[in-house]
Amino acid sequence: MARHPVINQALKKPTPNHGTQQAQAAPLVHNGRPVEQLDMKAERDAVFSALKSSGKQAHATSDFCTTRRLRDVLTAGCRILHCSGHGFSYLDQSGRQQSRLAFEDGEGGTHALEVSNLLALIWAGAEGDERPPLDLAFVSACHGGPYGEAFAAAGVPHVVAVRRQEQLQDKAACLFAEQFYHALFMGRSVKQAFTIGKQAVANQPHIVRPGEEAHKFMLLPVDGDHSEVLLRNLPPGQLKWVSPPRCAHNLPAFRPLQFIGRQVEWQRLVAAACGSQKRLLHLIGEAGTGKTSLTLAAAHYVLERGTFAGGILYVSAAGATSIAALSRLIVAAVAEANRGSGRAGEEDEPTGSSNDELPFALLRHRGACLLIIDEWTMPCDSTVLSSALWVRALGSLLERAPDLRVLLSGTHSLALPGVARLELGLMAMPDGDVARLFKELSPRAITRSELGCDEPAALKAEIVSLLRRLGRTGSPLERFTVLHDAGATDGSLPLRVQWAVQDAEAAAALRSELSSEKSLLHFEQPPPETSDRHLVWGYLSLTKVLAKHPVIAALRGSPKATALAVGLLAPSLGSGRSLADLAGLLSALVIDDPAGLIDELGRVSSREQFDRPRVHAREWLCV
Template sequence: MSNPLQILALLSDPLLNPNGQPVDRLGLDQEVSRVRRQLAALNRAADLHLLIATPDNLLNTLRDHGPFDLLHFTGHGSDGLLAFEDGQGGTFPLDAMRLQAIFTPLGQPPCQVAFLSACHSESMAQALLAAGVPHVVAIDGDMAVFDVAARAFAAHFYPALLAGKTVRQAFEFGRAAVLTDPDTLKACRLEAGRNPALAELVNLLTGQQLPPPDALNRLEALKFKLLPEPPSPLGRGVGGEGEADPHAIAPFPTVPTGPLTLFDLPPYPETLGASLDYFTGRAADWRHLIGLVRERRLTTILGFGGMGKSALAREVGRWFARRNLFPGGITFIALGNRARAEEARLTIAAELKLNPAVTESDRSLARALPPDSLLILDELDSLCAEEPRPTRALFEALRDYSPAHVLATSRQATGAAGEQRYELVHMPAATAEQLFLRLAYERVSEIRGSRAELQEVLQFLDGYPRAIVQAARQMFSPDLSALLADLRRAKEEILHDPDLPPEELRDHESVLITLNSSLRRLQQRDPDAAAFFPLLAMFPAGLSEAGLVEIFGPAARRQVRTIKELSLLELSAPLDYYYLPAPVRSFAERRLPATALGQYGPAALSHFSRLAGELASLLTSGQIELGVVLTSLELPNLYYWLDWGYDGEQTTGDEACLTARITASLRNFYTMMPLLRAEAQQRSQRALASAFRLQDRAGQANTLQSLGDLAMRVDDLKGAAQRYEAALTLFSQIDAKLG
């Protein structure tokens, strides 16, 4: 061999699977970097071509550069499929038939050696074998593999091949690397702790008694398969004659000395900065934005300060850059300290190194932007607040006259016609937990505490990324109880970077500073809306628009919409309630007027009495699952107002005690929720006392009936009979009076 070895590395890292669910990220950059270092150290001439694995990319590369000596695929897999990318952030499930069709036009094998570094890839190896590839490494068809194990294998398999070893020898070098790799052993230790039964099963099947981490480490090495397998055990053919091992040959015995030449993916633009190690949990948002940015000229990510808008915009930019989907360039421009549209024009021109003359007007700047480029304009908050009309005009010009696409981030929209708005809301609970634990482990080596303590911490952080980051930084000791005590005492006020003096903290380093700056903008924009904002703290589960009008009147619609426009609340799924994440609600609650509960309590109780009745009717009409789910979602609001109403409600007379009516409406819900039985008993007793205080016999009767139902649930037949009898007496008195 006199020419450099030709290696094609196909990399697939989709954000979502075909069902729209987030996919675990694989850390492709780390794998490629490790293999590249190992190959470069050999001083063997090789060309390493990196390619994002889409069917179109593979067809084009085989046409222009194929065949290759080595083919490597890194990505996800399942039985009979490799997870290629679809070019939009999603998954293209490539089956054996389609993979074979891609290889067919070559008229010869696409490579000499292939490694399918994907879970369950053994079934897909058949497509490569059918295409004439003599040596294929794949993962056992029934098993998944640790990413770290696949990296360790590749980092020693390929260098052994380039060093002139046989395929069998290179394969065994790879397996040995899996058994001796510290990261793989660490992953096996964690898995042994989670799944001790698996280690026992491995020992049973192998007839050995290895420690659980070692048993799983051995299993991990055995998952790698070299295909085709010999027709019989090596060295023992039929009749005692040994069969030749098809892999006992060195396909590249004389690779010339020389450098490793890398044909890399397009680089990340410097303006995007370094990727956050802890960026997680936004795959669906990421995928959605990829589609919007490609389809629309102007897209704005909206959300609370600290919700992760800038980080998400940067990651979208990185994704596009690696796939060269904006060949005119991708530029991230921070506009957070720009309050005038003219200043924004000058900053954009300077970052893009344009002639300053183009900043004379919005249109001239727009026309001067590079074609097929993406501009990420970050933090438009001051621009939108200080100069809303000029800012709108600038962005309309960028949309109408620019050959570039624009992705912006802001707490409020620019108002430009045709602006595509994307609202970023708080993270799902599972993702928030993952992020908090990952960051906390960077501060302390272990975390001590109960599951209940962790849940209380996460409940307060409520999926708010900046709050999660700053709470993790408050982990000065491994004990969750210490952090929890601080959160109970100071709440959002402790959510800041503890490594900086208070006077030096900036917006992104403190939740409190972020919220104060948002509130100041709201006060400047609409003082009435700013005065209304604290009232939303009275609804921990959020509030529907119908409830908003019932409790506060039609004028509240305008105020709440203004608050939402400045990203101080969000619409929460699945009910589209106006909702404050817990740290924001705590911030608002500190500003709640002392008279607010008494002023709005009667209207709130009236609204929730009606709503509780509707929820109860779902349970009695057979829509049990829906009724339980909706009641559970509403429960924080019901409890908040019941806790006030048990002592604060004032109207007297039959049917007057709304707290008793609401509590009684929860009767059927409580009977289906055994874990809430003690809560139900306590609240029913308080409701009964409230009904007596307000001289509401109907309320007393309904509550006694609820207490009777609860007694029946614990087989207290005597107690149930007493309460039912007392309720019946009251109902009879009310009927006699009505008659």
């Protein structure tokens, strides 16, 4: 699955600086479809922790990876390259399995590189050199095997990669990289470091099927001599982390792995913010549709990539009923951002020449800057004249601060004459995303048994439906077997299905059908020890079955209503409310719109919180 450090570790011959250039690729969409978000911070921290604990003199930097940035790193003398990110597998016109490695395109999308294009990028300028372009290549990505084999064929003496068609767990990738680089920097050979990394994964209790995960890593060339110690002469010292400075900002905290859904809209906002065409971005949606969360997601994405050198300013405009009130909030946001970046006391200019103007004097000399005005709405009692004043104030701000972008979020549209803008409307979230959010926020585990995921009748019905769909596509199955999954980690024994298919093309067709919204089945790769590679494994997906539950439909695609509803599952002294009981409670709330549902759920939650029995600590200890 994923990571994109381009690790510029060290040269064979010691130089004053032995460093790590870590460049990660985290695109949001690929071909218009969401890309799974990976724990980039965990891997970055793991690699830097390994370098620091080695006690060797080195410097480390972190950045996000476009092909241009990768070429910059190689030109600067990178000798150890660690590519960490998504890999994609597909069938070409001749039916052969091919792979692409995902880089970022600079606008939140994916730049997928073929093996040949990546190698050409790496080899550029290396003609006539006596040594290969790299000493070590580490491709930590799903379907990274072909890239590893290509690096080995190009003469790179040591290549770590993930086997063909294998998907890699985040935890396994992070642990292997940490242990591998720690051993390498401690003076171990490449082979020793590789063995240490594999054994660390194989014996980690918090990784699902750790032995299988460890088997996914391979060291190429298979018959190569990997006894070389690449970093034998590193001097002792401290790790120096030379990370590119972040711009000034006052953004609230945001955790990308807890942001579910909306990735297509997320990427559109990022692309508009990074592009040169739109200066006013307007996010519109009803209350509770997730406007603030999406705004913060886009803002943090461009913050990490240094898109706005002049800073990113966040203003919550709820309750700002006048231009003067909004001006004071912007001035406060500028001051907070300056304090956070060590620029306190700068730009203490007047807020504007009158109460009808926004503080352009604070913003026009900052350079490229993004101003976020969240929860903005025209005052309810606005007259035609006062509405015109608001429009004029925003238009004047953009005119007098030419490098400024403004991102508004609110419930109503706003047109500024002569200003290029992107207007993005947020609709209700799909039931699948609501189910994922519901499961993530739930205060207790949603079990397979309460959803009936492992009832033979439910599994039979889904298999029959699948066979009908496959019959229409002309992709017959040779056989299938139903069995219990003894490797489940949640204490349950989910019913699994093993399908045998004719060839790789039929397997790809079956996986595609299982990945569709029509199927409640989830597929996984066959175990590595399986001799027949034309097998597909699957089981009823808890999340997909939950998406069909009445409780999800009752939430009407509202993220805020979902966050309130899951709180009603919290146990007090008993076992907590069941999903069926919650569905009944929600259906009893006769509400016409999501905003009313949110208000009613807020009242129910407050009442239950107030009525919940209070138990002293001593009583808990006696239970």
